[in-house]
Amino acid sequence: MTKSILKTSKNPITLQCTCKSRSDLSEFMRLLNLLSYYGFYGIELNLPDLDILPFRDLSSMLHSYGLTLTYLATGAYAMSHNLSLSCADPVIRRKSIEGCMDNIRYAAEFRCGIIIGYLKNNPQTDLWEPSLYLEDSLARLDEFAQQHQVPILLEATNRYESRVANSLEETMKILSRVNGPMLSLLPDTYHMNIEENRPLEMLSVYQSSFRNLHLSDNNRHYPGLGCISFENYLKKLRDIHYQGTLGIEGIIKNDPEKDLELCVNYLSRLDDLQ
Numbered sequence: 001m002t003k004s005i006l007k008t009s010k011n012p013i014t015l016q017c018t019c020k021s022r023s024d025l026s027e028f029m030r031l032l033n034l035l036s037y038y039g040f041y042g043i044e045l046n047l048p049d050l051d052i053l054p055f056r057d058l059s060s061m062l063h064s065y066g067l068t069l070t071y072l073a074t075g076a077y078a079m080s081h082n083l084s085l086s087c088a089d090p091v092i093r094r095k096s097i098e099g100c101m102d103n104i105r106y107a108a109e110f111r112c113g114i115i116i117g118y119l120k121n122n123p124q125t126d127l128w129e130p131s132l133y134l135e136d137s138l139a140r141l142d143e144f145a146q147q148h149q150v151p152i153l154l155e156a157t158n159r160y161e162s163r164v165a166n167s168l169e170e171t172m173k174i175l176s177r178v179n180g181p182m183l184s185l186l187p188d189t190y191h192m193n194i195e196e197n198r199p200l201e202m203l204s205v206y207q208s209s210f211r212n213l214h215l216s217d218n219n220r221h222y223p224g225l226g227c228i229s230f231e232n233y234l235k236k237l238r239d240i241h242y243q244g245t246l247g248i249e250g251i252i253k254n255d256p257e258k259d260l261e262l263c264v265n266y267l268s269r270l271d272d273l274q
Contacts, residue, residue, distance in 0.1 A: 011242065012041035013267075014070050015260070016214075016249040019045070019052055031256060032065040038264050042068030044115065044247050048080035050102060055109045070245055071153065071212065072107045074100065075118035085120050085137035086130035086164050097137050104141070104150045113151035113212075115186060120154065121162045130164040135178050142180030153186035153212060158194040167195040168202045172209060188214035188249070189228055200236045211244040213237070222250040222259050224266025231270045 015035055019028040035043065042062070047053060053061075062069060077083070083096035100119060107114045120134055138154070145152050156171040165171040168187055175183050187210055192199040203213075215233070217226025224230070253259055 010238065012070070012245045013039075014042045014044055014068075014245055014247045015040060016044040016046060016073055016247055018047065018076055020048060020076075022052060029061060032061060032067060034257060034260060036065040036067060038260070040067065041245070042070045044071040044073050044249070045069055046073035046076040048076040050077070050106050055106070059110070069110045069112045071113045071115050071247070072103055072110075073115045073117070074103050075115075077103060078119040078121075083119055085116065085141075086134035088130075088133060093133060093137060097140055100137075100141055101144050104145055104148055104152075107150045108148040111149075113153055114145075115153045115155055115212075117155035117157050117186070118161070120165055121157075131170075131174055134164055135174055138174070138178045138180060138183060142178065142182045145180075145182040150182065151211070152180075152183050153210075154183060155186040155188060155214070156191055156195065157188070158191040160194070161191075166191075168192070168206055172206060175209070185210040186212055186214065188216055189223075189230070189233060190214070190216035190218065190220055190250075193218050193228060200232060203233075203236050204240055207240045207242065212247055213242070213244065214247045214249045216249045219253075220251050221253045222248055222263035224263050225250070225253050225259065230267070234270055 017028070017031055019025065032043070058069070077099065081099055083099050084092060085096045085100065087093045087096065096119065100114070100116070103114050138152070141152060154165060154171055154175060156165055156168050159166045165174055168185065171185055175185060185206055187203065187206070189199070192202065196202050215223045215230060217223055218228050219226040248263060
């Protein structure tokens with residue numbers, strides 16, 4: 001296995017990963033070691049419970065492998081605690097806001113941001129306007145995030161996963177109505193492949209509104225394991241002079257090591273990463 005040249009990328013590259021329990025720590029550390037070997041900048045971390053990796057433990061691990069925590073994803077946490085920021089039930093919504101605040105406090109220790117994707121979902125299919133409840137939640141969270149200086153990224157997720165904030169345009173309308181200084185957009189190539197007619201054009205339209213882009217293939221595996229031509233995305237990012245991070249995200253197809261090797265080799269062959 002030849003060491004990757006990801007460090008020559010024009011943008012810092014991260015991988016979204018999880019640690020489901022303390023018993024998974026050895027596997028998690030093997031992954032960190034592999035990411036360090038390949039030249040990744042850091043990770044996005046998705047924790048079902050924040051006490052699985054206390055600040056000192058995670059900080060020590062990341063330092064050992066020369067990695068940075070760029071964003072704290074909240075999807076696993078939302079699933080674990082049955083949370084929804086767009087729920088009509090004020091009790092559930094308050095619990096969801098409080099849970100998100102806990103994630104903001106955790107992120108503040110690392111001086112990183114948080115991602116709201118699954119956490120914004122609404123299970124009530126008969127609800128007319130879940131975005132109104134989401135906007136109320138985001139307004140409260142933005143005020144709290146300002147106190148801790150933690151950016152909040154609202155991810156546009158496809159219609160099969162969420163009833164609210166599906167396309168980049170819809171998500172930006174919500175962000176514009178809330179108008180919170182800590183809030184910004186998170187595009188994801190997998191979701192864009194479903195929701196956008198002209199995904200590359202949309203990146204140009206909203207280029208000033210996002211600081212992180214998720215790279216995930218059309219089958220939700222890592223880039224290079226599906227059909228999306230990521231060289232077109234990388235060329236577009238170069239053309240708009242994108243300065244943010246690139247977060248690789250996806251479900252495992254083979255095994256973590258094999259999928260990561262295939263993805264890294266694929267990205268390393270693209271002209272924009274050479």
